[in-house]
Amino acid sequence: MEFTTTGQIIECRAAVSWAIGEPFKMETIQVAIPKAGEVRVKIVASGVCHSDLFFLRGGAGPQVFPCILGHEGAGIVESVGPGVTSVAPGDHVIPLYTPQCYECDNCKSPYTNICTKDAMLQMAGFLSDGTSRFTCNGQVVKHNxxxxxxxxxxxxxETNVSKIDPTAPLDKVCLIGCAIATGYGAALNTAKVRPGSTVAIWGLGGVGLAAAMGAKKAGAARIIGVDINPAKAEIGKMFGITEFVNPKDHEEPIEKVLVKMTNGGVDHALECCGIASCMKAAFAACKGGGGVLTLIGLAPLSEDVPFNAYQFIAGKSVNGTYFGGWKSRDQVPKLVEDYLSKELMVDELITHTLPIESINDAVDLMKKGDCVRSIVKF
Known part of the structure; x- marks a missing residue:
């Protein structure tokens, strides 16, 4: 694909978030020319994720606004700034909310995937030079x-973009940019689900179902889905869920139900809701002497989770995961290849595809639990 916009400011559509609690507003924005080390991408499609709802509800505070959300996209490189070597105009790419700079201590470490280069700037909504490339109605709009x-x-x-196989459908593999990579990797890379083990997954949205897929890949014997939406029982089977439990169907706490079901507790609990009460219940459902809770869901940054200290003494442990533990630029292309070779389910997560102008409808579907993943397309 050839672009005639290289070297020019681009005017285009965007769903802008102006303040906490406000719906997305479709706007005409200006997108500046990429500077050194930057890549300008024409987005084809993006998933609408619960983490977007986290920001909209104010989970990270008011300082992130106004901004343009979305972190589960795929597109085509339109132009690159000076010094960019890993991608070129016309390349198909997935933007990455977990960068990989190859230079920081974390990127050089085999034990973490959390790059520290520009981490504070990214949290603040800016690129490497501390500025934004977005403006709308004369006002600076932050990145997210x-x-x-x-x-x-x-x-x-450039640290936040990965070149992928151009034959992969961008309106499908965009989900590898978050839901698929996060849940699938959480089970395989972080929890390191053991063959023959029992796994319980709280929340069967896109991330939770991907986690089930990872647990199945790892050889778990039982994969128990926990969700208050009964519709998730059937789709869960497709991704590897062997049993389904709805907390609303039981008078006693869900952790007690699971301990009884599993004769003492689960080997692995994967919390994909980002809800403190679910995290506490998931830890209580882990068996003593080796049960592990892996936190995947994004809770409000100010929220603490009270765990009883004796649970740790009894041999339980907690860990957390970000982007499923994948080294993003290195491993996202491989996940796309796994999708193309039918080793990784992606299409099955997509229940709705909408135009970007209908993004608020996608958010409503997510709030009501009437979708697994909605895709918005340009």
Whole structure:
């Protein structure tokens, strides 16, 4: 694909978030020319994730606004700034909210995937030079999670973009940018689900179902889905769920139900809701002497979770995961290849595909639990 916009400011559509609690507003924005080390991408499609709802509800505070959300996208490189070597105009790419700079201590470590380069700037909504490439109505609009895929064109750091196979459908593999990679990797890389083990997964949205897929891949014997939406029971089977439990169907706490079901507790609990009470219940459902809780869901940054200290003494442990533990630029292309070779389910998560102008409808579907994943397209 050839672009005639290289070297020019681009005017395009975007769903802008102006303040906490306000719906997305479709706007015409200006997207500046990429600077050194930056990549401008024409976004084709983006998933609408619960983490977007986290920001909309104020989970990270008011300082992130106004901004352009979206971190589960895929598109085509329109132009690159000086010094960019890993991608070129026309390349198909997935923007990455977890960068990989190859230079920081974490990127050089085999024990973590959390890059520290520009981490504070990314949290603040800016690129590497501390500024934004977005303006709307004369006002600076911030980036979000280093991606901002709810804009028809976005600018990302080269560290935040991965080149993928051009034959992969962009309106499908965009989900590898968050839900698939996060849940699937949480089970395989972080929890390290053991063959023959018992796994319980709280929340069967896109991330939870991907986690089930990872647990199945790892050889878990029992994969118990926990969700208050009974519709998730059937789709869960497709991804590897062997049993389904709805907390609303039981008078006693769900952790007691699971302890009885599993004769003492589960080997692995994967919490995908980002709800403190679910995290506490999931830890209580882990068996003593080796049960592990892996926290995946994004809770409000100010929220604490009270765990009883004796649970740790009894041999339980807690860990957390970010982007499923994948080294993003290195491993996202491989996940796309796994999808193309039918080793990784993606299409089955997509229940709705909408135009970007209907993004608030996608949010409503998510709030009501009437979708697994909605895709918005430009």
């Amino acid at each position: 999670m280093g991606c901002s895929t709810f804009a028809e064109y976005t600018v990302v750091n």
